[in-house]
Amino acid sequence: MIKLTVNGVQHALDIDPSTPLLYALRNDLHLHGAKFGCGLGQCGACTVIVGDQAVFSCLIPLSSIGTRPVRTVESLGTAEHPGPLQKSFIEHQAAQCGYCIAGMIMRAQALLDRNPRPSERELREHMEPNLCRCGTHMRILAAIREVAHLPSADAASNGGAQ
Amino acid sequence: MRRKSILPAVAGLIVVAALIIAGWLMWNPAIAPIQPPLATAFDSQTRLAGARVVALGDCAVCHTAKGGQPFAGGLPLATPFGTIYATNITPDAGTGIGGWSLQAFTRALRHGVARDGHLLYPAFPYIHFTRMSDRDIAAAYAYLMTRDPVSASAPANQLIFPLNFRPLLAFWNVLFLRPGERPMDASQDAEWNHGRLLVDGLGHCASCHSPLNLIGGEKSGHAFGGGIVDGWEAPALNALGAAPKPWTEEQLATYLRSGRAGEHGAAAGPMLPVTRDLAGVPQDDVNAIARYILSLQKPQPAEVKASADAAANNRESASVQSGAVLFAASCAQCHGPSAPMQSIGERPTLAFSTAVNASTPRNAIQMILGGITWQGESTINYMPAFGDVYSDRQIADLASYIRASYSPRGPWNDVEATVTKIRKENQAR
Numbered sequence: 001m002i003k004l005t006v007n008g009v010q011h012a013l014d015i016d017p018s019t020p021l022l023y024a025l026r027n028d029l030h031l032h033g034a035k036f037g038c039g040l041g042q043c044g045a046c047t048v049i050v051g052d053q054a055v056f057s058c059l060i061p062l063s064s065i066g067t068r069p070v071r072t073v074e075s076l077g078t079a080e081h082p083g084p085l086q087k088s089f090i091e092h093q094a095a096q097c098g099y100c101i102a103g104m105i106m107r108a109q110a111l112l113d114r115n116p117r118p119s120e121r122e123l124r125e126h127m128e129p130n131l132c133r134c135g136t137h138m139r140i141l142a143a144i145r146e147v148a149h150l151p152s153a154d155a156a157s158n159g160g161a162q
Numbered sequence: 163m164r165r166k167s168i169l170p171a172v173a174g175l176i177v178v179a180a181l182i183i184a185g186w187l188m189w190n191p192a193i194a195p196i197q198p199p200l201a202t203a204f205d206s207q208t209r210l211a212g213a214r215v216v217a218l219g220d221c222a223v224c225h226t227a228k229g230g231q232p233f234a235g236g237l238p239l240a241t242p243f244g245t246i247y248a249t250n251i252t253p254d255a256g257t258g259i260g261g262w263s264l265q266a267f268t269r270a271l272r273h274g275v276a277r278d279g280h281l282l283y284p285a286f287p288y289i290h291f292t293r294m295s296d297r298d299i300a301a302a303y304a305y306l307m308t309r310d311p312v313s314a315s316a317p318a319n320q321l322i323f324p325l326n327f328r329p330l331l332a333f334w335n336v337l338f339l340r341p342g343e344r345p346m347d348a349s350q351d352a353e354w355n356h357g358r359l360l361v362d363g364l365g366h367c368a369s370c371h372s373p374l375n376l377i378g379g380e381k382s383g384h385a386f387g388g389g390i391v392d393g394w395e396a397p398a399l400n401a402l403g404a405a406p407k408p409w410t411e412e413q414l415a416t417y418l419r420s421g422r423a424g425e426h427g428a429a430a431g432p433m434l435p436v437t438r439d440l441a442g443v444p445q446d447d448v449n450a451i452a453r454y455i456l457s458l459q460k461p462q463p464a465e466v467k468a469s470a471d472a473a474a475n476n477r478e479s480a481s482v483q484s485g486a487v488l489f490a491a492s493c494a495q496c497h498g499p500s501a502p503m504q505s506i507g508e509r510p511t512l513a514f515s516t517a518v519n520a521s522t523p524r525n526a527i528q529m530i531l532g533g534i535t536w537q538g539e540s541t542i543n544y545m546p547a548f549g550d551v552y553s554d555r556q557i558a559d560l561a562s563y564i565r566a567s568y569s570p571r572g573p574w575n576d577v578e579a580t581v582t583k584i585r586k587e588n589q590a591r
Contacts, residue, residue: 018490040495040503041546053550061491063484064556121229128536129546 002062006031007075017063021055022046024062025072033073033102044130047103048072054110056129073102076109084147085109092143096134104130108144118148187336188329190279193269195261198253198311204304212305215298217439218447219291219364221306223432224248234258234312239285240392240591243378244321246285254311267303268296272341274331281331283319284338284378292341293363338379353446357454360447367455370396370432386458393587394431395524397516400458406514414452415445421542427515428543430534431525438537481577485563488556492548493564512568523561523574527581530557531588554581 001012006029013028025031025048037045039058046058051068077083082090085105095101104127111118111126118126123144132140145152216222225248227236235250235258253260259267259277266277274288275281282288294302324330344362346355361367370391372380381387388398402409407425417423421437429437440448489497496503503509512518517525533547548557558578565574574580 018487020491042544050551055551056546059492059495059546060551061487063487064491064552125229 004062004065004070005067006070007072008069013062015062018061020058021048021050021060021062021065021070022057025057025070031072031074034106035099035102037099037103042131043100044103044107045100047106047130049106049110049113052110052113054107071106071109073105076105085112085144088143088146089140092139092146094136094139094143096132096136100130100132100134101140104132104140108147112144112148116148118150120145120150123148123150184332187332188281190269190273190275190281192279193263193266193277195255195277196263198255198260199307201308204308208301208304209308211298212301212303214443214447215294215302215364216305217443218360219302219366220436220439221251221302223435223439224285225251231310231312231314233306233309234314235316236314238317238591240587241285241321241378242374243325244319246283246319246321247316248285249316250312250314251306252309252312252314253307254313257313257315258311259306260311264300264303267306268299271299271302274335274339281328281335283328283331284334287366287369289339289380290363290366290369292339293343293359295343295359298364334377334379337377353450353453354457356447357450357452357457360451361454365451367399367451371399386455390524392432393524393584393591394433394528395520395522396433397520399455400460401462402456403459404462405516406519409456411449411452411456414455415448418448418451419445422509425510425514427510427517428534428545430529430532430543434534479562479566479573481559481562482566483563484556485559485561486567488552488560489563489567492560496545512564515568518564519569519571521571523565523577523580524584526561526564527557527577527584528588530560531581531585549585554578554585557581 001014002017004011004013004024006025011029013024015024015028022034022036025034026036034048034057035045036058037043041056041059044056046056047054048057049055049071050057050060050065073086077086085108089095089101089105094104107127107130111123115122123141127141127144142152144150222232224237224239225233225235227234227248230236231252233250233252235248237248239246239248250258252258255261262270262277269275270277270282270286271288271291271294273292274284274286319326347358350358368380368385370389371386373384373387373389375381386399388401389396402414405426409423409426413423413425417426417429418437418440420441421429421434495501497512498504499511504511515526517529520526529545530552531547531549533545534543535547536544548560552560555578558581561577561581562573565571
C-alpha cells in the first residue's frame with residue numbers, strides 16, 4: 001500500500017509503485033483536473049504541485065513522493081467559488097480549448113506560493129515549460145499578472161526587455 | 163675582508179635587476195582611446211567574415227549573461243581561484259570596447275593586455291587566440307565594433323589574494339603564453355592545418371577539454387585529456403576511440419553543428435551553446451575541426467569490463483532496484499527500449515551515451531538534475547529536469563540504475579555524495 005496525501009486528504013493506494021502520479025490522480029482518485037498530454041514531460045498539461053514544486057505528474061512515480069503533499073487544481077476552488085488564479089483566468093478568458101489550463105494554473109500557483117510578487121522575467125521563465133497549442137499564452141500571462149500585481153503587457157514589454 | 167663587502171653589493175645588484183625585469187614584464191603602456199568607429203568604417207565583407215570568426219571563437223557564450231544582451235558581459239565564470247565576470251565587448255565607449263583601436267584589440271587577443279594596459283585574466287583564452295591570423299582578428303574587430311553598444315559594467319571580480327593583483331599575471335604569461343601564429347605543419351594537408359588553427363587557436367577547445375594545473379594553466383603533456391568546466395566534465399578529446407562506438411569524423415562534425423550524434427548522445431551543459439554557435443559557420447570549418455581532433459587520438463588501453471558476477475551483484479543492489487522504479491516512470495517513455503524516441507531522429511540508446519559510460523557519474527547527474535531546457539524555436543533536444551523533483555538519494559538511485567543497465571563498465575562509487583556536492587556547486591554558480 002502506498003500512502004499519498006492529495007489536497008489535504010490521506011489515501012492508501014494498492015497499485016504498482018512505479019505508476020506515475022497522474023494515473024493515480026485520474027484513475028484511482030477521480031481527480032480529472034490534471035490532463036494527460038504528451039506523457040513525456042514536454043507539454044505540462046499534467047502539472048500539479050508536489051511539496052512546493054510544480055511537477056509533471058506523468059513522469060513522477062508514486063513511490064518517489066513520500067510524505068510530500070500533492071495539490072491539484074481541484075484544491076484551489078470550485079466552479080461556484082473559484083480561487084484567485086481561477087477567477088482571473090475566467091475574467092481574462094485565458095482558455096480556448098482549455099486542455100492545458102489546469103497545468104498552467106498549478107505551475108503559476110507554485111510560483112506565487114513561493115514569490116507572490118515575481119518580476120515579468122521570473123514569470124516568463126517559470127511558465128516556459130508549459131505549452132498551449134491554441135496559442136492563448138498572452139491571455140494566460142495576463143491572467144497571472146493580475147494576481148501577481150504585475151503591470152499589464154504593454155507596460156511590461158518595456159520593462160521585460162531589460 | 164674584501165669578499166665580505168662585495169657580497170651584499172652583488173646581492174643588491176641581483177635584486178635590482180630582478181625588479182627591473184619584473185617591472186618590465188608587468189608594465190604595459192595604455193593605447194590611446196579612439197572615438198568609437200562608425201559602422202560605415204567597415205565593409206560588409208569584413209563584417210560578414212567577422213561573424214564567422216566570432217561564432218568559431220564562441221565569444222558570445224562567455225560574454226553574454228543569462229538573459230542579458232549579446233556580448234554585454236556579466237556572466238560569472240567560477241574558477242578554483244574565485245569568480246571572474248566576463249566583460250562587456252560591445253562598442254560602448256564607457257563600459258565596452260568602443261574606445262579600443264584595432265591595435266588595442268589585437269594586443270588583447272595576442273598578449274592578454276587590455277587597452278589601458280592592465281593584464282587580462284587567462285579565463286580569456288588569449289593563449290589560444292594569439293594563434294589567430296591578423297585577418298581573422300581584424301574581421302572579429304569589425305563585427306564586434308558594429309554590434310549595438312550596450313552600457314553595462316561587469317560586477318567586480320571576486321578572487322583570492324594575491325591573484326586579485328593583476329600584474330602577477332605577467333609571470334603566469336611567461337610560463338603559458340607563447341605569442342604569435344604558428345607555421346603550418348608541412349607534413350599535413352591544408353584541411354588538417356586549418357583544423358589545427360581552429361581548434362588550438364580561435365576555437366580554444368583545450369581551454370575546457372584539458373586538465374588544469376595548480377595555477378590554472380593547461381597541464382603540459384596532457385592537452386585534450388579532459389577537464390572540468392562549470393561543474394560538467396569536458397570529456398577527453400584524445401580518447402574518442404574509447405566510446406562504445408568509436409567516433410567518426412562525420413559524426414563529430416554532425417555533433418558540433420547540430421548538438422547531436424546518432425551513436426553518442428546530445429550536447430548539454432556548457433557544450434550546448436558552443437554547438438549553437440557552430441551551427442552557423444561553414445561546413446568546411448567544422449569538417450576541419452573534426453578531422454584535426456580525430457588525428458589527436460591516443461591508443462586506448464584495453465577496456466576493463468566488470469565481471470559478469472560483479473555486474474549481476476550491482477544490478478541487485480538496493481539503490482539500483484529503487485532506481486529501476488524511478489526509471490520506469492520518469493525515463494522509459496523516451497529512453498526505454500520501445501520508446502518512439504529511440505527510432506526517431508537518430509536519438510541513441512543510453513548504452514551509447516558518453517555520460518553513461520564515463521568514468522565518473524558527474525555528467526549523468528548533471529543531465530538528470532538540469533535536463534536540457536527549451537531554447538525557443540531552435541530546440542532540437544529537450545529533456546525535463548528532475549533536480550526539483552527528486553532527492554539526492556533518488557537521483558543517485560537513478561544514475562546507478564542507468565549505469566548498471568546500460569554500461570558494461572563497473573558501478574560508480576559515492577554517487578549520492580557526488581549528487582550532494584554537484585548540487586552545492588550548481589547553487590554557488
